[in-house]
Amino acid sequence: MNKQSEYISMQDYVLRVAIREAGYDEEKPVIRQIGLEVAPGQLIGLIGPNGAGKSTTIKTILGLMAHVNGEIELGGQNKRYAYVPEQPVFYEYFTLWEHLHLAASVFGMDERQFGPKAEELLERFRLTEEKHHYPTHFSKGMQQKLMLIIAFLLEPDIYIVDEPFVGLDPRATADFLRLLEGERERGAGVLMSTHVLDTAERICSGFVLINSGSVVARGSLDQVRAAAGCAEDATLFDCFHALT
Template sequence: MNVLSVDIRNAGYEESKPVIRDVSFSVKAGELVGLIGPNGAGKSTTIKSLLGLLRHVDGTIVFEGEYKRYAYVPEQPVLYEYMTLWEHLQLAAAAYGLDEQTFLRRAELMLDRFRLTEERHRLPTGFSKGMQQKMMLIIGFLLQPDIYVVDEPFVGLDPRATRDFLELLEAERRRGAGVLMCTHVLDTAERICDRFILINGGSVVAQGTMEEVRAQAGCETDALLTDCFYALT
């Protein structure tokens, strides 16, 4: 079952000036799909189109699944200057419509998992980049949605936090959540993703499993994702 279906004919920031064209793909329940491409290829425009942040989108984007809910984890943390970590979590829970008991249980578990329990009453504006990124991951995991849209999640995370994130993501996939992950960390992407969407010049240049991407890139059967990336972009 698909939890996200995308068929974008064209999209951009100005009318009649498309940045991306013919971007079509899907994400199934429990599947991790990597959105890969060089800077300026159209990955951010694709994500903004999914999230309804662009006015000029010609196409169809459907969030499916049991609840038709998604969680977005941005590359750059979104912080409110005078709100503590705990207040950020409370605000997210209110926006998601979580009941208090569910919020408290999930929030406590996530704070403990990412070792931020002692920081709950501090202002995240004073946190390190890695701690701010952990907060954004916690907010995403609070919802337990049908699909996660995650943009460069490894930026600033230390190895232990990266492991925690991947373990939680795997647990969510077992629950049935799909994941669309945009990342430049290609060795990790190759290891954890089920399928890949490679974008270059505003269009999809290859997609599928690692074997299918190798074939589309004209690479050897043992080529790495990095090799395919260079061949296609």
Template structure:
């Protein structure tokens, strides 16, 4: 995979990380995401994907390594697998809180927020309470908050959970637009057929360490698979 065209917006070197010293959950995890690049973080349950994401976000109690955030604004948006909601905040108040935290101008916030609400068909819910929404609607809100900020890096954890096909299409269109804008994306997912179609590169993790990394052709070689093997077939061989 050609990694010379763009600048790194995320560079990670995790020698080890865990919940207490001496009990590392992940070791020797190195990855980078470049501007305009979508990288899939792939692995079975318990492989260390969540620990890797938490390490990048600075949430692990024990960590040895370095995390470098690049880009013009040096900021990221995190879209969690499980929505994080405030019980007494309306949908609009959730968006306004995120915008305030990042210092967005009021005009910029309103224009972008209304556009995204329209895109995800949530305009009529703006003054309702998301804690009462369906799982899919709550996930849409998390995506809207991420896209609202237009960061240098997106860190997205299992974004397809709960989304219907139409919302999935909306998400993929926006993700592509952000990639074209120059944002980098690190996306953790189990939806391997979609990952194979949209990602420029992959990081496969198993038993707490990286077992393959690069474009699909490179992953095929590392997995000892045929030149036409799918990402799923490589995943099976490596994990």
């Protein structure tokens, strides 16, 4: 068994999820028996077709579902998470820089640390010239970069990332993956929902495949292949189609 795919003890996780049922209506749960754990340095891919329950799972983890029967536990040094939504969220009358400053203030980031870190991230994502402009006028890709910069600025224990590659050009995607690798080396964990299966296969430590509101396979790629009844050289794409 892949060492990174083994279940982990309480003191070693940054996220543990044990959802028995959750949904918008108490009588009509959308997801059932969703269990997953993320260890420091792990990147777990949350995979499934549209309508499978990925978004509901993420909303449940974030505490946004009205009816939940289960437990969500954050670990790590600060028990802090950063959420990167698929659809960027921002204030209409705040500049890019003001968004960063607000996020830093909310999380109590030291002002002396904030400036250099924010400037570094802006340069990395090639948004330095836009820092005093309003994201309302940005392209979707630039707005997505803002979401990523805020997340990396906060250096959380766990990143919860929903379809991060949507709208990013190849250079921004490469920058994102390099920064994410650095955060994993720091000890942060990542739960990432994505439909980009070839990239997920290359970068993820393990996978949780959801279909019809429940987990159908989880673990390393070899474990997912076994659950799907696929050959030893089957791709994640092959397993996805076999299981969903």
